[in-house]
Amino acid sequence: MTLVSVGLLIIRLVIGITFMGHGSQKLFGWFGGYGPVGFSQWLESLGIGFRGRFWSIAAGLFEFVGGVLFAFGTLTGVGAGLIIIVMLDAILIVHRKNGYWIDNGGWEYNFVLMAVVLGVALIGPGSYVLFHL
Incomplete structure (x- = not known):
C-alpha cells in the first residue's frame, strides 16, 4: 500500500461520488435535484433553446458516468474527460460572465475541478481501482 495510491483513491472517490450525485440530481431528481424536466427548463431559461431536455440528459449522463469511471479508477481519462x-x-454558459472568483458566482471552482481531474488522469488512478482496463 503506497500513500500515493491512497491519496489518489481519496481524490477519485470524493470527486467521483460528488459527480455521481450531481448527475443523479439531473437524471432522476435525487438529492434535491430538479430531474430532467426541471433542469431542462432552467437550461432553456439561460437561452439554450428547445434542446434543453437533450442537454439536461446529456449533462446528467456525463456527470454520472464520468463520476463512476473516475471513482472506480476505470477508464479514468474518459471519466475525467466527461x-x-x-x-x-x-x-x-453560467459562470463566465461573473468573473473568476466563486464568491461572485464565478468559474473558480469549476476550473479547480477540471485541473484536479486532468491531473489525476495524467498521473493515473493509482493502484486501487475496481477494474484494470
Missing part, C-alpha cells in the same frame, strides 16, 4: 466537458460547459 467531467471536464461538463465543467467547461458550466463555465461558458
Whole structure:
C-alpha cells in the first residue's frame, strides 16, 4: 500500500461520488435535484433553446458516468474527460460572465475541478481501482 495510491483513491472517490450525485440530481431528481424536466427548463431559461431536455440528459449522463469511471479508477481519462466537458460547459454558459472568483458566482471552482481531474488522469488512478482496463 503506497500513500500515493491512497491519496489518489481519496481524490477519485470524493470527486467521483460528488459527480455521481450531481448527475443523479439531473437524471432522476435525487438529492434535491430538479430531474430532467426541471433542469431542462432552467437550461432553456439561460437561452439554450428547445434542446434543453437533450442537454439536461446529456449533462446528467456525463456527470454520472464520468463520476463512476473516475471513482472506480476505470477508464479514468474518459471519466475525467466527461467531467471536464461538463465543467467547461458550466463555465461558458453560467459562470463566465461573473468573473473568476466563486464568491461572485464565478468559474473558480469549476476550473479547480477540471485541473484536479486532468491531473489525476495524467498521473493515473493509482493502484486501487475496481477494474484494470
